[in-house]
Amino acid sequence: MKRERERINIDKIEALKELELFKELKEEELKNIEKFFVVKKFKKGEYIFYEGDKEPGIYFVIDGIVKLIKETNEGKTVILRLATKGESFGWLVMKDNRPPVNTYTAQALIDTTVLYISNQDFLKLLLMYPALAVKITCELTKNILEAYDRLKSLAVEKVEGRIATLILELVDKIGKKEGDHVVINAPITRQDIAEMAGTTVETAIRVISRWKKEGILDTERGKIEIFDIDYLQDLIS
């Protein structure tokens, strides 16, 4: 049993080392803080937390992709963001500083491993290492700016522009260059694309099919290959 626990501890430290936020902490400091974190694994499709849940905390993606979504009363889904390896999601509150009632739901898009830290422990951690607080402030700012880009895209782009914005966001986050094209290795469905671009599945299928015919991109078995990034960039206003 002791052996088993040790193994998990070492894994957590290795995982923390991979995260931008903790890059500057020394081995000794990482050993000090790893007790605050819990490794959680989720299968494709499993929910990590639900909109309306009351237990705040922060999650760091060690491996996998997480969909952050909101659902409407009529059961429509909106994908707010895909959190990928190295990114964080979740939310924090201070006493007397509660966030809006509704937050969002987090669901594993593929098999995913996260490091979880509770609200209380994370606030402790920030006070112990002020430099972390400064870094997380910059990270949250990036999340805000990303949300603003999506807001602009949803507000003014035509559907082709919205889908192009989304694919370029994925290229940016998890795209891998392979020869003359870029590959997004993730089982992202047309349904997912529709939910992120604020359109219907039918429209998403129509747009993607046309791009396939025109050689802009190709989709197969859990990946999207993009051959003409410039074409997609030109669609965005």
Place this chain on the structure above:
Amino acid sequence: MKRERERINIDKIEALKELELFKELKEEELKNIEKFFVVKKFKKGEYIFYEGDKEPGIYFVIDGIVKLIKETNEGKTVILRLATKGESFGWLVMKDNRPPVNTYTAQALIDTTVLYISNQDFLKLLLMYPALAVKITCELTKNILEAYDRLKSLAVEKVEGRIATLILELVDKIGKKEGDHVVINAPITRQDIAEMAGTTVETAIRVISRWKKEGILDTERGKIEIFDIDYLQDLIS
């Protein structure tokens, strides 16, 4: 001259005291940090910074309302958020942690006074007072959740729902109860409403006019009066 400067100093400390972020600092500490802040005044319509500007920093609204907007290549405008009294806007960067190239433009919607602090000084401040960093982390989280609410609204709501969401957001932020109705005291035009709800001015006019006829709300000389909040709430899915 000395007298004048003292007066401005005292003003800054009073202004800082009004901000949630600095509520727990002692008089002595406020005197210590007020040198980092600059009071800036903007007339209605004046720009505070532009999308693409490279000087990061944080602005606190002391008085007034600021529109945070993005413009498209075709000159369309999207309002991302209205920052009201007590709220902050702007952005921070760390070395090697640059945000996406594009940020946004900030414009005074009415005569506005802000306290400005540069990126560098704000990072210093956070390291001096770690508790501030924790608080700003929660504040930024609130901004993210607010942006996600807008994303959902833009992605799935019909235009009536989007305009209702927006008016309720304004009620929440700057609404004042007057007898049996709520008043938003701000010169928000139908153009502004259209830009925030992702629709055309014509549509915004049509929706607002119908609501006026039905007695849901009334608009006149720089204010919006809402008589039937429940009706607007029911429009949101």
